[in-house]
Amino acid sequence: MFQFMKKKIELFTPAKCQVIPIHEVEDAVFSQKVVGDGCAILPYEDMICSPVNGEVTLVFRTNHAIGIKSVEGIELLIHIGIDTVELKGEGFENQVKLGDQVKVGTPLSKIDRAFIKEQGKSLQTPIVITNDYHVVQVEKGEKNVGALMMKVVKN
Numbered sequence: 001m002f003q004f005m006k007k008k009i010e011l012f013t014p015a016k017c018q019v020i021p022i023h024e025v026e027d028a029v030f031s032q033k034v035v036g037d038g039c040a041i042l043p044y045e046d047m048i049c050s051p052v053n054g055e056v057t058l059v060f061r062t063n064h065a066i067g068i069k070s071v072e073g074i075e076l077l078i079h080i081g082i083d084t085v086e087l088k089g090e091g092f093e094n095q096v097k098l099g100d101q102v103k104v105g106t107p108l109s110k111i112d113r114a115f116i117k118e119q120g121k122s123l124q125t126p127i128v129i130t131n132d133y134h135v136v137q138v139e140k141g142e143k144n145v146g147a148l149m150m151k152v153v154k155n
Contacts, residue, residue, distance in 0.1 A: 054076075
């Protein structure tokens with residue numbers, strides 16, 4: 001109720017990319033919002049950057065996923081590619097560690113897009129909210145790094 005009165009928080013594209021609605025992601029765990037609400041990107045470059053100002057709260061040992069808690073309290077999971085956990089860290093070079101403070105545009109992970117594709121993995125990168133927020137607007141389409149990607153509100 002009164003969603004229109006809630007403050008909308010903006011999240012920004014972490015790379016030059018194509019922004020994709022979450023329901024179009026190739027993996028049902030993400031497209032059915034099992035992990036959380038959000039969107040996905042298809043990156044056109046090898047550096048994935050922070051979409052928010054905040055703190056790194058999780059760096060998977062396989063380097064394919066990073067968690068960030070924004071200054072507003074949004075908990076994000078950036079899952080680089082689909083089924084990329086199977087690559088056991090190959091093709092990913094993290095630029096941050098647990099506890100690092102990040103700003104919009106701070107490099108998070110350098111990826112080898114060609115290698116990931118050669119391994120038969122999708123580069124679709126879900127960016128999902130894992131706590132009490134939901135998406136009210138997704139700016140789909142081709143975007144430059146740092147462009148508006150989605151707006152969210154607290155439940």
